[in-house]
Amino acid sequence: AQTVTQSQPEMSVQEAETVTLSCTYDTSENNYYLFWYKQPPSRQMILVIRQEAYKQQNATENRFSVNFQKAAKSFSLKISDSQLGDTAMYFCAFMNSFSGNTPLVFGKGTRLSVIA
Amino acid sequence: DVKVTQSSRYLVKRTGEKVFLECVQDMDHENMFWYRQDPGLGLRLIYFSYDVKMKEKGDIPEGYSVSREKKERFSLILESASTNQTSMYLCATATGIQETQYFGPGTRLLVL
Numbered sequence: 269a270q271t272v273t274q275s276q277p278e279m280s281v282q283e284a285e286t287v288t289l290s291c292t293y294d295t296s297e298n299n300y301y302l303f304w305y306k307q308p309p310s311r312q313m314i315l316v317i318r319q320e321a322y323k324q325q326n327a328t329e330n331r332f333s334v335n336f337q338k339a340a341k342s343f344s345l346k347i348s349d350s351q352l353g354d355t356a357m358y359f360c361a362f363m364n365s366f367s368g369n370t371p372l373v374f375g376k377g378t379r380l381s382v383i384a
Numbered sequence: 385d386v387k388v389t390q391s392s393r394y395l396v397k398r399t400g401e402k403v404f405l406e407c408v409q410d411m412d413h414e415n416m417f418w419y420r421q422d423p424g425l426g427l428r429l430i431y432f433s434y435d436v437k438m439k440e441k442g443d444i445p446e447g448y449s450v451s452r453e454k455k456e457r458f459s460l461i462l463e464s465a466s467t468n469q470t471s472m473y474l475c476a477t478a479t480g481i482q483e484t485q486y487f488g489p490g491t492r493l494l495v496l
Contacts, residue, residue, distance in 0.1 A: 301482065312388075312488065312489045313474065315484050315485075318484060359426060359427065365482065371415075371417070371429070371432065371481045371482070372417075374419075375426055376424060376426040
């Protein structure tokens with residue numbers, strides 16, 4: 269079974285600084301998708317970024333970028349120029365290309381606090 | 385924009401009560417999902433549905449059932465609520481099983 273590990277339960281960063289959230293996963297599959305979701309306090313979970321495993325180029329979405337290391341099974345999220353609105357729980361998630369009983373597997377989350 | 389709504393933001397029920405949590409989406413998505421979110425455990429999939437009247441068990445289906453009579457509506461049912469079902473329940477939808485999921489605001493359920 270696939271597993272997703274987020275080793276940092278909590279992190280903090282100063283406003284305007286850069287922070288990296290780590291995520292590792294375990295799979296024997298070659299084709300899959302990886303996601304970072306953001307859940308602000310008392311607000312809906314939203315997609316931050318998505319990466320297809322067959323693409324070597326790291327996905328980027330404005331101030332959010334990933335460092336996808338397929339051989340190392342690592343998928344970290346970098347937030348540049350951190351803003352107060354980035355304060356949230358961040359979840360890393362894995363999806364096998366050939367979905368079975370569990371379409372999406374989530375990590376336990378990292379709580380990020382951006383400090384003014 | 386995808387809109388996913390859940391019937392209640394907060395709910396308090398007594399042990400043994402039958403509880404209905406409803407999720408409605410307006411984007412004609414085929415797939416709908418129910419998760420529970422607990423501190424330190426992340427999100428765990430309870431059930432999902434890839435079509436009307438179709439359902440699949442997720443990782444933790446025990447104590448829950450679901451109903452999908454219409455495409456836009458996916459209900460989670462706690463037949464006899466127990467205190468260990470106190471949690472945040474999140475609904476999500478997607479155009480396909482492998483597509484990006486869009487989440488509702490969540491229902492925080494307290495079972496006393």
